[in-house]
Amino acid sequence: MSVFNAYIALLGKINGEVKRDVPLSRLTSLRIGGVAALYVAPRDYAALSRTIEVLGTQKLPWVILGRGSSILASDEGYRGCVIVLTGEFDELSVDGSTGIVTAGAATRLGKTCSAALTVGLSGMEFLAGIPGSVGGALSMNVGTERCWLNSIVHDVVSFKPGGGLVRRRAVEIDWGRRWCSLPADEIILEVSFSLQSAKAETIAQEMETHLAERRILPLGAQSCGALFVEPRAASVHELVRRCGLRGSREGGAQLHPSQANYVVNRGGACAADVLALMNRVHSEVLAYSSVDLRSEVKLLGFEV
Structure with a gap:
């Protein structure tokens, strides 16, 4: 090596x-x-x-x-x-006549939602306010409790090392809660979404509703987003509140007081601080509520 x-x-x-x-x-x-x-x-x-x-x-x-x-x-x-x-992986095209929006994997999800709004295409409103890129959003099948990204995916183009380009229709992919069946060794390059025509005013109003729901952290906050996948039993925030852990801190990492499923780097936090906080939340929620929380955070550079 x-x-x-x-x-x-x-x-x-x-x-x-x-x-x-x-x-x-x-x-x-x-x-x-x-x-x-x-x-x-x-x-x-x-x-x-x-x-x-x-x-x-x-x-x-x-x-x-x-x-x-x-x-x-x-x-x-x-x-x-x-x-x-x-x-070229950050390029975006919109076909108003067919309702197909095609975005490179590196394209910001917010940029893609805005492009759909501009031409009056509906279907992406529930994604408004979710950070990250299209490729990352697809791999995690992001969404809400009622609607997930896979519901609007038309097809996906990926690169299989040693095998070249692969195109899959959405129905050829298995989808789950914060998960999809695309092979881990394939690189998502492009995603096409199938949307429907609607009035721009209606689309904008629904987007604003979702944006308001997601305005949890102040602008500029250093956070990785949700720590755990929301379980069906109760919200992570409520489970943490019951344990008395809301606002808990480890070193420079703190659970946000108003949304306990988010950790914020208050300054000088290290990965060990965040892991310690996540482990503490996981163990105490499991002990108090018998809910086995599943991490939504991907670890990079840690020994397996």
Whole structure:
């Protein structure tokens, strides 16, 4: 495994940015994490394909990182390569006549919702206010208690290392609560959504309703979003409140007082602080309410 060899093989030889020792704290919304040994931001498919080929040759592990939400990066960093899709993977097209909105995996979910609103296409309103990229949103099948992303997906294009491009219709994918069956080793490149025509005013009103419901944290707050998947028994906030843990703190990490399913970096928090807080919540909720909370946060750089 050679980070240096991979770096030399890619630097200046692909359409994209290549760097070494990039702080993960700059790439995650929690602003926590050590350095990634290698960072590559391919701008097109050829650059991505070549990057994966080189990493495979050098036997370097890699991970796709979107907007850095729902990610907790290790204080020790990541010894592999962090890949951030840019360029053509951040493009968006809207066909008002067919109701199809196609977004690159790196496109912000909010940008996609706004594009649909602009041409009077309805169906994405429930996604308003959810942070992150389209690719990340799809992999986690984000949504509300009543509606999930898979309900509007038309098809998905992914890249299978060693196998090329794969297109799947939504019905060919299994969907679950914060989960989809796309293989973990495939990279989501593009998602098409099937929407319906509606009055822009009606769409805007519904979007504003969802935005208001999600205005939990102040602007600029350093948070990774929800810590745990909401169980059916009761909200995480209510379960935490019953345990008397609302507003609890570990080092620089604190459960937000008004929404206990969110952790905020109050300054100087490290990954160990967040993990300690999550473990504390999980164990006490389990003991008090017999609810086994499931993490919604993805860990990066931790030993398995």
